[in-house]
Amino acid sequence: KNxxxxxxxxxxxxxxxxxxxxxxxxxxxxxNLRWYxxxxxxxxxxxxxxxxxxxxxxxxxxxATLDADTKQSSLHITASQLxxxxxxxxxxxxxxxxxxxxxxxxxTQLTVWP
Amino acid sequence: xxxxxxxxxxxxIGTGKKITLECSQTMGHDKMYWYQQDxxxxxxxxxxxxxxxxxxxxxxxxxxxxxxxxxxxxxLTLESARPSHTSQYLCxxxxxxxxxxxxxxSGTRLTVx
Numbered sequence: 521k522n523x524x525x526x527x528x529x530x531x532x533x534x535x536x537x538x539x540x541x542x543x544x545x546x547x548x549x550x551x552n553l554r555w556y557x558x559x560x561x562x563x564x565x566x567x568x569x570x571x572x573x574x575x576x577x578x579x580x581x582x583x584a585t586l587d588a589d590t591k592q593s594s595l596h597i598t599a600s601q602l603x604x605x606x607x608x609x610x611x612x613x614x615x616x617x618x619x620x621x622x623x624x625x626x627x628t629q630l631t632v633w634p
Numbered sequence: 635x636x637x638x639x640x641x642x643x644x645x646x647i648g649t650g651k652k653i654t655l656e657c658s659q660t661m662g663h664d665k666m667y668w669y670q671q672d673x674x675x676x677x678x679x680x681x682x683x684x685x686x687x688x689x690x691x692x693x694x695x696x697x698x699x700x701x702x703x704x705x706x707x708x709x710l711t712l713e714s715a716r717p718s719h720t721s722q723y724l725c726x727x728x729x730x731x732x733x734x735x736x737x738x739x740s741g742t743r744l745t746v747x
Contacts, residue, residue, distance in 0.1 A: 524676075554736070556738075561722075561741070561743060562740050562741060563640075563724050563726075563738035563739050563740045563741045564677075564724075564738045565738070566736065566737070609676075609677075621679075622679075622736070624676040624677045625676060626674065626675060626676045627674075627676070629674075
């Protein structure tokens with residue numbers, strides 16, 4: 521069964537600190553991995569997308585890494601801001617179907633305190 | 635500057651009513667999707683479409699129906715709403731290959747009382 525597991529489930533950090541979110545997956549055959557930020561009551565917004573050949577991708581203070589051999593990814597947030605408070609969702613796509621099916625993690629709920 | 639629009643953002647409706655959730659995109663994407671998401675849970679695919687006049691059911695069984703008469707429009711309908719339909723409904727669209735842009739709307743929060 522294809523799965524995407526994220527950890528931790530929730531995280532509280534102080535403003536200005538760094539943090540790292542984890543994503544492990546078993547989706548095969550792998551196509552790409554995306555990180556999304558979802559504010560409460562809103563739709564997910566794309567942060568990064570990485571294919572098999574890419575092992576790191578940055579978007580401002582967000583840096584995602586991918587180890588396709590161990591099927592692990594991480595999202596590192598630098599110098600956190602209050603606006604970073606959101607759910608961060610790891611999404612993995614397979615290439616075994618025409619649809620390019622997406623598999624969603626449950627997300628890590630990040631809270632940044634002042 | 636959203637390129638995919640969902641209306642309404644919030645809807646509170648009585649049991650037994652018929653409702654239609656609207657979704658429109660301006661990117662010319664062929665593929666469109668409806669997801670259902672409960673608080674703290676992952677998104678579940680309930681419907682998808684490869685293009686005009688193409689609709690398929692997703693992984694999660696849903697009593698809703700969809701139609702795709704125009705490329706840009708993918709509405710979802712519930713003929714008779716029930717409290718069990720209370721959830722957030724997210725519409726999304728993607729480019730043909732699915733590797734590139736995959737854009738979500740802001741969602742409709744549906745509450746059936």
